[in-house]
Amino acid sequence: MEWKRYLEKNSLKLILVGVLAAMVGMAVAGGGIAYADKASFCxxxxxxxxxxxxxxxxxxxxxxCGDCHLPQENIVEKMMVKNQTGIHDTYHEFLRDYPDTIRVSGKGRAIVERNCLRCHAYTVQTTFMSTGGQSCTKCHRGMIHGHIVVKEGVPVE
Known part of the structure; x- marks a missing residue:
């Protein structure tokens, strides 16, 4: 049987298989993204x-974790940052050379600041913070994670 005739005869089946494969792929990718955003994963x-x-x-x-530590403006930027930080964190986890005190990077701090303002915009608009250039984490640094010093994943007293 010739390919041309086979494709003409089975084109609808091939299109349906392609659509089904795309749907399954998107569901798996979406589930993976949602799982990787959870604290149980992090x-x-x-x-x-x-x-x-x-x-x-x-x-x-x-x-x-992703609500605060990943950009929320668009999925492409979110996934790029998730991949970059995931590779960085996995590398240091594998080598067991993470610092005693885990600190957010400058880029990470900017993301956290934007997310603070995204959620707390109404509260901030009536304060001196509304003028911009201020830092949420300067005053509220220990609010979420406390002031932690960690050695090999265990708090140091």
Missing amino acids: SSCHSMKYVATTWQASNHRQFT
Whole structure:
């Protein structure tokens, strides 16, 4: 049988198979993205267990790690940052050379600041913070994760 005739005869079946495969692929990718945003995923690393514990005790425990630590403006930027930070964190987790005190990077701090303002815009608009250039985390640094010093994933007393 010739390919041309086969494609003409079975084109609808091939299109349906392609659409089904795309739907399954999107569902798997979407589920993976949603799972990777959860605290259970983030805290699966030894170095993040204590950070997750302090978050669990905070008044922001209803939010995922990604709600605060990843850009929310568009999915492309969110996924790029998630991949960059995931590779960075996995590298240091694998080598077990994470610092005693886990600190957010300058880029990460800017993302957190934007997300603070995204959620708290109404509250901030009536304060000196509304003029811009201020830092939420300067005053509220220990609000979510406490003031933590961690050695190999365990808090240091």
